[in-house]
Amino acid sequence: MTPKNGSLCLFAGNSNPDLARKIAEYLNMSLCGAVVKRFSDGEIQIEIDENVRTKDVFVIQSTCDPVNDNLVELLLMVDALKRASARRITAVIPYYGYARQDKKVAPRVPISAKLVADLLTTAGATRVITMDLHAGQIQGFFNIPVDNLYAAPVLLDYIKANFNKDLVIVSPDAGGVERARAFAKRLNAGLAIVDKRRSAPNKAQAMAVIGDVKDKIVIIQDDMIDTAGTLTEAVNAIVERGAREVHACCAHPVLSGPAVDRINASPITSIVCTDTIPLNEKAATCNKIKVLSISNLVGEAIIRSYTGDSVTSLFV
Ligand code: R5P
Numbered sequence: 001m002t003p004k005n006g007s008l009c010l011f012a013g014n015s016n017p018d019l020a021r022k023i024a025e026y027l028n029m030s031l032c033g034a035v036v037k038r039f040s041d042g043e044i045q046i047e048i049d050e051n052v053r054t055k056d057v058f059v060i061q062s063t064c065d066p067v068n069d070n071l072v073e074l075l076l077m078v079d080a081l082k083r084a085s086a087r088r089i090t091a092v093i094p095y096y097g098y099a100r101q102d103k104k105v106a107p108r109v110p111i112s113a114k115l116v117a118d119l120l121t122t123a124g125a126t127r128v129i130t131m132d133l134h135a136g137q138i139q140g141f142f143n144i145p146v147d148n149l150y151a152a153p154v155l156l157d158y159i160k161a162n163f164n165k166d167l168v169i170v171s172p173d174a175g176g177v178e179r180a181r182a183f184a185k186r187l188n189a190g191l192a193i194v195d196k197r198r199s200a201p202n203k204a205q206a207m208a209v210i211g212d213v214k215d216k217i218v219i220i221q222d223d224m225i226d227t228a229g230t231l232t233e234a235v236n237a238i239v240e241r242g243a244r245e246v247h248a249c250c251a252h253p254v255l256s257g258p259a260v261d262r263i264n265a266s267p268i269t270s271i272v273c274t275d276t277i278p279l280n281e282k283a284a285t286c287n288k289i290k291v292l293s294i295s296n297l298v299g300e301a302i303i304r305s306y307t308g309d310s311v312t313s314l315f316v
Helices: 017-026 067-083 112-123 136-141 152-162 174-187 229-240 259-265 295-307
Strands: 008-012 034-038 044-048 056-060 088-093 127-131 146-149 167-171 190-200 203-210 217-225 245-253 270-274 289-292
Touching: 008 017, 008 295, 017 056, 017 295, 034 067, 044 067, 056 067, 056 295, 067 088, 067 112, 088 295, 112 136, 127 295, 136 146, 146 295, 152 174, 152 245, 152 270, 152 289, 167 174, 174 190, 174 217, 190 229, 203 229, 217 229, 229 245, 229 259
Parallel strands: 008 056, 056 088, 088 127, 127 146, 167 190, 167 217, 217 245, 245 270, 270 289
Antiparallel strands: 034 044, 190 203
C-alpha cells in the first residue's frame, strides 16, 4: 500500500493556463485533471478527475476577466475538492478580483472584497496564497491563513538591470505611497507622489505632483493598471513637470476598456507587469508592455506552504 496522506496535488481553473503550466513546471509536477463544463443556461459544472482524499490540494485561479465566471469556477472547484475529502485546500489566487471594494466609501455599498473572502471560506478553502493585494488588510477579511506574496523581487530585478541613475519612483495616488516607498528604498531612488482625485470608479484626475521629477527617469509604480486612467493622468502630470522619460511597473495588468488605446496615445515609454493575469488580445499587441513571470515565486510559495517552511523569507 502506498502512503498517500497529505501528498501535494495541483489543480488549475481556466483563468490563466500559461501561468498554471509554468508553476507546474517549476514544481516539476503535472496539473491534476478537472473538467469544467457548462449547462446550456451558462451555469458552470465541475468534475474532479482524480482521487484527492486526504491530499494537500492547491487550486490556481486568478479572479480576473471574466471575473464572475472565474470566481464561480474557483468556488465550485474548492467545493468539489472539499466534498471529495481533500485534507487541505489552498486557493492560489495570483490576482484577487473585487479587492478594490474593500470598505464602505458611500452609504449602501457592499464590501465586496470581504464577501469574496467569506465565499471562499464557505466553499472550503483552508488557506489562501495571493499576490500584491490591493490593500494588505484584506488578509484580515479571512479567518484562515493568507499569504500575500509580492511581485517586487521580479520587478525590482528587472528595474535594476534596465535603469540605473536619476531614478524616481512615483506613486500615482496617495494609497500607493507605501508600495512606492518600498521600491524607492530598495533602488536607492527618489520618491514622488501624484495627488489623484476620483469623480467616479475608473475616472481619475491627477491634481498635483509632490516631489521632484524634473530631468529624471520616472517609474510609476502601482498594484494594477485597469483602464489606465490613473496611469496616463499621472504620466501627463509628470511629463508637464519636466521628467526625461516615464515608465511604469505593476503586478496586475488588468488593462480593460480603453486601457491599451490610452497607453498607445500616452508619452509613456514602457510598462513592465507580471503574468498574474494573462494579457488580453489587444494588450498583447501593444509593444510598450513587457510581461515578467511570477511563476517561480508562486511555485516556491506553494512548495514552502506544503512543507511548512517560511514563505515570508522569500521577501527579505
Ligand atoms: C487604485 O487605487 C489602484 O491602485 C489603481 O491605481 C487603479 O485601480 C487603476 O485603475 P485605472 O487604471 O482604471 O485608473
